Amino acid sequence: MTPIGSQIIALLAQHQIKYQQQSHSAASTCEQSAEQRQLPMALGGKSLLFRSRYTANSFHQGDFAMIVVPADQQVDSQKVRRFLGCQKLRFASSAELMAIAGVEKGALPPFGSGLIDVPMYLDEALKSNQTIAFNCGVTTESIIMAMSDYLSLVPAVWGQFCRDE
Template sequence: MTPIGRKILELLALKQIAFERIQHAPAETCFDSSALRGHPQSIGGKSILFKSQHGFVMIVLAAHLRIDSGKVRHYLKSSKLRFASKEELFNLAGVVKGALPPFGNGLLDIEMHLDRSLCDNQHIAFNCGVLTESVVLKMEDYLSLISAPWCDCAATELDTSI
């Protein structure tokens, strides 16, 4: 368990929030994670870390959708935008690619924004800082734990990468 994973579980216990903790084989993609959890991919929270001209930013969207980097660039008012490298991800969050949980703006010192695609879900599922453990909780409980602005950065097409 990573430090961020422990912080998330401690926060859920402190706030007395019910959740499901699922141990599974390593899952690097949202598709793999959802299959191993036995839940629809759409309830997954896909956390993507970007580096803009203003710094690092996490965008969280429904896992069955792709991110539209043009929309992100426009939303952030940033002419420069790229995905964070594996090294930057590890240095900032202490996790590997695929394990970044949707908890910036507090538990992680990373600016975070939520895509409106999450509004369609009653639950959210995510890897809890490692590729072998997931957490599932009610969306309303998740939203009570975080403070982040809403954005519209998801692409209209589904994420079909496997």
């Protein structure tokens, strides 16, 4: 397990939160992860790390931001850009993902703000889920837990980031 995965397990134990940990074959896409977990894809939390260029008037003043959306949804980068108030926005590179979070693509857990020094923003569509599942720092380990417990651990800043259907 990666350092961030170990930190998540320790955080869950510290707060006496019940969770299920699953070891499975490598799953770097949302579809693969849902299949390995044998859960609906909508219960997955898809964590995306963005690199941003901001202005002095921007809501978001960092170089990076984590956006978490339901795994069955696509992120609308224009909505993210408008929400953050940044001039430019792109997905973080594999090297940036490794440098900031110590994980490879597909393994980023939805724990910015507290465990890595990146502001995190949650899509409002997640509010309707009772459960959240996510890769825990590697593509072969998943955590499944109650959404209410997850929200008790992370500072939730809500926005609308999913593409309109």
